[in-house]
Amino acid sequence: MFTASLLLIVLTITWNSLSNYIKKIRTGDPNENNENYWMMSYDFKSNKKKDFVPEEIELRKRKRSRNNLIFLLYINVFLIFITFNNFMAHFLKIIVS
Numbered sequence: 458m459f460t461a462s463l464l465l466i467v468l469t470i471t472w473n474s475l476s477n478y479i480k481k482i483r484t485g486d487p488n489e490n491n492e493n494y495w496m497m498s499y500d501f502k503s504n505k506k507k508d509f510v511p512e513e514i515e516l517r518k519r520k521r522s523r524n525n526l527i528f529l530l531y532i533n534v535f536l537i538f539i540t541f542n543n544f545m546a547h548f549l550k551i552i553v554s
Contacts (some may be wrong), residue, residue, distance in 0.1 A: 458544065458547040458548065458551070460542045461540055461544040461547060463542060464540050465537065465540045465544055466535060468537045468540060469537060470507055471533055472530065472533045472534060475526065475529065475533060476494065476528050476530060478526070479494050479511050479523065479527060479530065480494045482526075483514050484516060484519040484520050484523050485519065486520065491502065494527075496527070497524050497527055497528075505535075505554055510545060
């Protein structure tokens with residue numbers, strides 16, 4: 458139970474710092490803001506129908522690195538969920554015993 462609670466604290470601190478960092482960095486995409494920081498860059502939909510214009514190489518690199526950070530955030534949230542379930546199972550076992 459001590460391991461689960463310690464891991465839960467570390468994962469929560471990591472989640473908080475990672476989400477704050479993702480909110481702080483900007484790639485240059487006009488659709489990103491603090492409300493949709495958790496979305497991958499290809500989730501943004503354009504309302505305008507126009508001809509395809511390829512993005513700059515640097516913009517694509519920044520979007521790719523931001524998408525990697527968001528993927529790490531998703532993994533972190535999943536690990537928090539699993540660890541919290543493990544913690545609650547140990548806690549309930551102690552209560553029942």
